[in-house]
Structure formats: structure tokens, C-alpha cells
Amino acid sequence: MSDAIWSVLIDPNRRAMLDLLRERPRTVGELVDELDLTQPATSKHLRVLRDSGFVRVHKDAQRRVYAIDPAPLAALDAWLAPYRRLWNDRLDALGHHLDTTKEP
Template identity: 60%
Template sequence: MDVFQVLAEPSRLAILEVLREGEQSVGALVAELPLSQPAVSKHLRVLKDAGLVEVRVDAQRRLYRIRPEPLVELDDWLAPYRRLWNTHLDLLEEHLERRRRT
């Protein structure tokens, strides 16, 4: 599954939102999200298989965190679209400014 397919699932996006704050255990994610422990574990497995999160073992806990590399690739892919929107927004701003002056 590619990054877009993985991120298309709202529960996985919600997990990444929580992980943006830092490393979390499955239990902490369950406490933050309206998902069961099996559902969180299933989504974490998909995120891990896609390379979006990594896990480390700390005694009896597994702690998950975001891997930034796939998100950098996604950001690189989005860059031309961002430039396109910025150009259109700049043109809109210029148009509105001209209208205000007249």
C-alpha cells in the first residue's frame, strides 16, 4: 500500500495527529482516540508497514513515533501543487487589491 492509500483512512490520520505530539504507547493512543485497542494496533501495523511509523520496545511497552522520511517524500510530491495554489492566491490578492483601489 502506498502512502496515499494509507493516509486515506481517517483513523490512521488521527493516529498520526496524536503521534505528532511525540512517541506514544498503544494504550495512550487508545485513550486519545475513539478506537478500540485491536483497531489501533491494526492501524499501527499498516502505518508501520508503510514506513510512516516506527516502534521501539521499552520494557513491556511498545512505543510508536512518526518516521519523517515518507512525509518528506509526500511534501516533495505536493510542492508543485503548492506553487500552483500560491500563484493563484497571489493573483487573487492582486485582483482584490485593484478592486479596492477603484
């Protein structure tokens, strides 16, 4: 899997942006208000998110409305998939343990 996905998500501000955009699309100004970031910093983070496919932009006069694109996150999910059995197995074992130790 590409390094880009990780280098984008390492920044907590960008993760906060994704959290907000997950609810609904927002303009740059809205994001500036809700995050503790200057406008230039916000725009720069949005550029990173845009270049890496995490968000899409829609022009509305001078406003730019940003919306989330889940594709890279789906890729992350795919990366995680083969690991998932590691804790599922553990949970299964726990479940089995509970089942077999259920003494009425």
C-alpha cells in the same frame, strides 16, 4: 509516487494517530484510550503505519512506544509541490489585483 502512502492515509483513524504522535511518542495503550478504537484495531493500524514507514517503534519492557517518522509525509509534500504554484499563482494574482486597485 507510491500508492502505499495514499492507502495508509485514507483511513481517518490512522490520520488521527499521526496527529497524536506528532505531539509526542505514545504507547499503544495511550492511543487506545485517546482514539475510539479497540486494542486489536489499534495494533493493526500501527502495523500498517509501521510497515509503510510512518512510525517507528521502541521497546520498553512490555510497552511499545510509537513515534512518528516524517519521511513519507515529506514524500507527500514533494508530490504536492508542482501543484502548489496553481494556488500560489492565484494568490499572487489576487495580491496584484489588490495592489493595482488600491486607490487612495
